[in-house]
Amino acid sequence: MRIAIDTxxxxxxxxxxxxxxxxxxxxxxxxxxxxxxYYFLVGSQAAERFTGLLRDKVSxxxxxxxxxxxxxxxxxxxxxxxxxxxxxxxxxxxxxGNVCPIAGxxxxxxxxxxxxxxxxxxxxxxxxxxxxxxxFSLSARAADIIMANSRYERDDICHFLGVEDGKVKxxxxxVDACFVPSSADEIHRVRERYGLQREYxxxxxxxWRYKNPETLIRAFAKVVAEKRLEYDLVFAxxxxxxxxxxxxxxxxxxxxxxxxxxxxxxxxxxxxPPLYSGARVFVYPSLCETFGKPLVEAMxxxxxxxxxxxxxxxxxxxxxxxxxxxxxxDEMANAIWRAAADESLREELIARGHERSDCFSWQVxxxxxxxxxxxxxxxxKSARAQA
Numbered sequence: 001m002r003i004a005i006d007t008x009x010x011x012x013x014x015x016x017x018x019x020x021x022x023x024x025x026x027x028x029x030x031x032x033x034x035x036x037x038y039y040f041l042v043g044s045q046a047a048e049r050f051t052g053l054l055r056d057k058v059s060x061x062x063x064x065x066x067x068x069x070x071x072x073x074x075x076x077x078x079x080x081x082x083x084x085x086x087x088x089x090x091x092x093x094x095x096x097g098n099v100c101p102i103a104g105x106x107x108x109x110x111x112x113x114x115x116x117x118x119x120x121x122x123x124x125x126x127x128x129x130x131x132x133x134x135x136f137s138l139s140a141r142a143a144d145i146i147m148a149n150s151r152y153e154r155d156d157i158c159h160f161l162g163v164e165d166g167k168v169k170x171x172x173x174x175v176d177a178c179f180v181p182s183s184a185d186e187i188h189r190v191r192e193r194y195g196l197q198r199e200y201x202x203x204x205x206x207x208w209r210y211k212n213p214e215t216l217i218r219a220f221a222k223v224v225a226e227k228r229l230e231y232d233l234v235f236a237x238x239x240x241x242x243x244x245x246x247x248x249x250x251x252x253x254x255x256x257x258x259x260x261x262x263x264x265x266x267x268x269x270x271x272x273p274p275l276y277s278g279a280r281v282f283v284y285p286s287l288c289e290t291f292g293k294p295l296v297e298a299m300x301x302x303x304x305x306x307x308x309x310x311x312x313x314x315x316x317x318x319x320x321x322x323x324x325x326x327x328x329x330d331e332m333a334n335a336i337w338r339a340a341a342d343e344s345l346r347e348e349l350i351a352r353g354h355e356r357s358d359c360f361s362w363q364v365x366x367x368x369x370x371x372x373x374x375x376x377x378x379x380x381k382s383a384r385a386q387a
Contacts, residue, residue, distance in 0.1 A: 001377055002090045003029075004039045004061070008077055009097025011067040012045035014238065016206060017293055018113075019049060020176050020269060022096065026053040028366035036370075039090060041081060042066065043073075061088070074135075077101060092377050094369075098132070099139040107380040109373050110143035112136065115156040116210055119288045119311075123209035137161055145376040147171050147369070149291035152312035156290075169372050172316075173291050174362040179300040182274035190274040194264055200232040201336060202279035202303070204272065204294045205286075207239035212285040212308070212326050213248055219285075219332035221255035227337050233257070236275060238266035276301035281339040284308065285326045292316050296360045299353030304339040304346050306332065318359070320352035 007022050022040075029038055037057045040050055043066030050060055063080050065072050082104030085093060092107040093100060100108045116124055117132035124132075140146060140161045146168045148154040154168045182190075191197075201220060205211050213235065220233045233252075239245040245263060252261035267275060276282065282298040284307040295316050298305050305321030307313050314323060322335040338345055 001036045001092055001374070002039065002088070003036055003373060004041055004081075004085060004088075004090045004093045005029075006041050006077065006081065006093060006095045006097060006100070007046065007050070008041060008043055008063055008066045008073050008081075009099075010046060012043055013068060014240070014266075015049075018097070021173065023049060023053065024174070024176060024362050025096070025366065025369075026050055026058060028362050029370060030055065030058055032363065032367045033370045033374075039084075039088065041084065043068070074099075074131075078103070082106075092373055094373060095139070095143075099135045100143055102138055102142050107377045108143045109145050109147065109376055110139055111147040112140070112153070112157055113149060114290050115153065115160055116208075116288055116290075118156065118160040120210045123287075143167075144380050145169060145372060147372060149173050150312035150315055152315060153290040171365060171368045171372065172360055173293060173296075174360045174365040175293055175296045175300060176269060177362065178269060179273050179276070179297045181300075181302040182277035186274040187278040190271055191278055193271070194234075194262075194275075196232065196234065196262070196278070198230060198232045198260075199280050200234045200262075200278070201340070202234050202236065202275065202282050202298075203284065204236040204267075204276070204282070204297070205284075206237045207235065207241070207245060207248070209241075209244065210287045212287045214251060215327055215329050215332060216283055216285045217248065217252050217255060217257070217261060218329040219283075219336060220261070221252075221257045222329060222333035223337050223340075224257055224260065226333070227341075229337070229340070231260075231280060231340070233261045234275075234279070235261070235263045236267045236272070237264075239263075272297065273301050276303050279303045281306055281336055283332070283336060284313070285324075285332065286311070286313070287326050289313055289316075295321070296357055299357040302350050302354065304349040305353065306335040306339050318356045320356040321349060 039059050039061050041061045041063050046066045067073050078101050082101045085106045094109045096111045098112050100110045117129040121129040148170050154170050223229045252258045282303045282305050289311045307321050308326035309323030324331045324335050
């Protein structure tokens with residue numbers, strides 16, 4: 001097969017963790033399926049992220065722009081990608097970023113990563129929510145198979161998009177192989193680089209509103225006030241909403257912990273394992289998740305986890321963390337204190353996390369993804385022959 005992979009949903013200069021997903025896809029798909037050819041559809045600025053992965057049967061196809069020009073990217077996905085599919089005689093498009101072209105005679109494998117516009121529409125903005133509602137629905141109808149990150153996400157796709165259960169395949173994601181426990185020297189260097197002089201509680205993700213950092217700040221303030229916790233709270237991840245981040249800083253000041261709450265912004269992947277490994281507790285208070293990759297990263301790096309008992313999070317953790325009501329600051333504060341201070345509990349959570357993280361292998365993810373694409377293409381080809 002000649003398989004195209006759409007990477008245009010990523011921003012060339014403001015990458016998210018999805019870039020790591022795409023780079024690992026370019027690394028592992030040729031390993032598990034060397035008999036196929038792979039064509040990565042990229043914007044001009046983003047091409048450099050993939051050039052080091054070029055080899056026999058792995059090519060880049062220039063689609064001009066990616067998500068740094070959102071409106072133009074949407075137009076290109078619906079027009080230029082079908083043209084490339086026909087021009088290069090490509091068999092299957094793996095659309096890994098929620099939407100796929102509506103027009104064109106080729107097999108479509110669609111990966112839907114989020115349904116937040118249905119669960120928490122006010123937290124992602126009216127215009128974005130409207131676009132996603134229309135684009136996801138049309139893409140789901142056009143797709144020959146849909147892949148979901150979790151059983152929770154599959155259920156949302158079927159419910160909100162009216163898709164039959166048999167059309168959605170659950171394939172858990174994986175994380176980069178660099179996420180392993182770091183040495184004391186590596187942890188020391190990262191703490192020095194970011195000026196982390198105290199022990200710290202860590203949150204890692206882009207600062208979307210649905211990630212619920214407000215409750216975490218209130219819970220942290222309670223632990224500091226009631227337990228005299230001499231830690232900092234560290235947010236690692238960029239924010240695309242400067243007024244919202246300013247509001248979080250103001251909230252921290254109002255709660256009396258303004259100097260103890262640190263916003264580090266975007267952290268490159270190479271610095272994240274020691275940042276995780278050096279944390280006393282990792283807290284993930286999200287209101288709605290479809291997979292929660294930072295959970296797996298934290299488990300891999302050996303840090304105890306406190307997380308919301310909502311959406312897919314219990315499914316992904318599999319008992320390897322303390323689950324709380326994400327809107328109950330008192331409950332969250334108590335769990336943070338237990339995970340930070342109870343040494344026997346800490347050891348138990350770390351051991352459970354290491355064992356659970358073995359379920360999220362890139363080799364397995366790539367194999368399951370490719371198997372799904374192969375099976376879908378054979379069905380599509382057979383249906384066309386019978387038409």
